[in-house]
Amino acid sequence: MKQYHLIDNPENSSEKPDNQFIIVVNSKTLKKIFKYLVIFISIFLFVELIPYVKSLLMSLGISFILSFVLYPLVDFLESRGVYRVAAIIIVFFVLLFSLYSVLKFLIPSFSHQISTIQNIIQNENPESLAEQLQLILSERVPALQNPKIAHSVSTKLNDLIQLLLRKSFNAILSLASSFILIITIPFITFFLLKDGRKFKKQIIQLVPNRYFEMSLNLLHKSGEKLGGYIRGQLMVSTIIGTLSVTALFILGIPYFFIIGVVAGMANMIPYFGPWVGAMPAVIVAFLETDSTGTVIGVIIAFALIQLLDNILVSPFIVSKSVQIHPLMVILALLVGSGLAGILGMLVAVPVFAVLKVIIEEIIWGFKNYRLI
Numbered sequence: 001m002k003q004y005h006l007i008d009n010p011e012n013s014s015e016k017p018d019n020q021f022i023i024v025v026n027s028k029t030l031k032k033i034f035k036y037l038v039i040f041i042s043i044f045l046f047v048e049l050i051p052y053v054k055s056l057l058m059s060l061g062i063s064f065i066l067s068f069v070l071y072p073l074v075d076f077l078e079s080r081g082v083y084r085v086a087a088i089i090i091v092f093f094v095l096l097f098s099l100y101s102v103l104k105f106l107i108p109s110f111s112h113q114i115s116t117i118q119n120i121i122q123n124e125n126p127e128s129l130a131e132q133l134q135l136i137l138s139e140r141v142p143a144l145q146n147p148k149i150a151h152s153v154s155t156k157l158n159d160l161i162q163l164l165l166r167k168s169f170n171a172i173l174s175l176a177s178s179f180i181l182i183i184t185i186p187f188i189t190f191f192l193l194k195d196g197r198k199f200k201k202q203i204i205q206l207v208p209n210r211y212f213e214m215s216l217n218l219l220h221k222s223g224e225k226l227g228g229y230i231r232g233q234l235m236v237s238t239i240i241g242t243l244s245v246t247a248l249f250i251l252g253i254p255y256f257f258i259i260g261v262v263a264g265m266a267n268m269i270p271y272f273g274p275w276v277g278a279m280p281a282v283i284v285a286f287l288e289t290d291s292t293g294t295v296i297g298v299i300i301a302f303a304l305i306q307l308l309d310n311i312l313v314s315p316f317i318v319s320k321s322v323q324i325h326p327l328m329v330i331l332a333l334l335v336g337s338g339l340a341g342i343l344g345m346l347v348a349v350p351v352f353a354v355l356k357v358i359i360e361e362i363i364w365g366f367k368n369y370r371l372i
Contacts, residue, residue: 061347063188067196068227069234070095074193088193092186214365221361222354229350232317233268239313240267240277240305247301248281254288263302267309269345270329274309278302324353 070091077087192199200219207215241264248256263277278299285298324332329349336348 058343059185060188063185063192065230065347066185066189067192068223068230070189070193071196071227072231085194088190091193092190211365214361217364218358218361222357225353225357226350229353232314235317236309236313237264237268240264240309243305243308244277244281244302247305248298251285251294251297251301252289253281253285253294253298255284259284269333269342270349271326272333272345274302274306324349324356328352 070088073091074084074087077090078084082090203219204212204215241261244263245257245260248260253259259281262280263274266273266277269276281298281302282295285295289295329352332348332352333345336344336346336351338344
């Protein structure tokens, strides 16, 4: 029977006896194995702990996003001689005042539309809503008057409406349960804006000298790419939301403000977002209006808005801030959706972009300096 021996220095070992197999491993190899083992265990533990700290991670993520958005404004005021803390307070005040002004102007219409939708949900059960929708479909699509087709459509509609109502209710409960964490977001954002440079400096100080240049490039490129993408996407979503609200208002669609805002927010999700944003508008137009022309008008309006976004708005504002293959974007969205639902899809692309930068910098460091 063969015996296996692990030795560090084969030169100091005696002559290999019979029936023995010696594995030669030097100290550097052992250190590398240990290093990769620690990295693997750390990643595994992080993934396993995500479900338990999801809310905290979301609060931190939103705070980071806000800090990236507000950082240029704070830096601009500081460059004009304003103390950084005072600059942060001024930016917060202007942001809150602007938000208050917009809400004060739009809140009456918004509240009325919310209460109307709430009354519909409370007074109508999913079965009756499905029956009403099936009746409208049967009137406008004669082929659906076939009993078998009608029963199948009715069942599918009932399941769909129950799913939508359940998801909406769960989203409201989730928002309410995260209220305390939402309150902490401004405080976290404040300290990120105030001490962001100190945090970065402390991180760099922890890095060994041989990794210094790579780490500095990593932080700079990640921040630049992430900040550019987030600011660009927020601006694009605001433009798309404004255009959607305006188009739906002109077409006379009920709940135009809510649907338009949802369309703008959904536009932040690449590929899937525009479809998600357009669906409520088309459904409401189909149910609440008697004109097929209005439904077609809504479809054309959203198609034109997306065309404008694809050929002018997004390329001009977001540019090439995130150079990721479309297939990788879709995979990132699927992973984000599985981990954190809609919010996960919103942050999937920028997070993937940062991971891409990290991997590229590590490979660059390995090729140029043999750092790993």
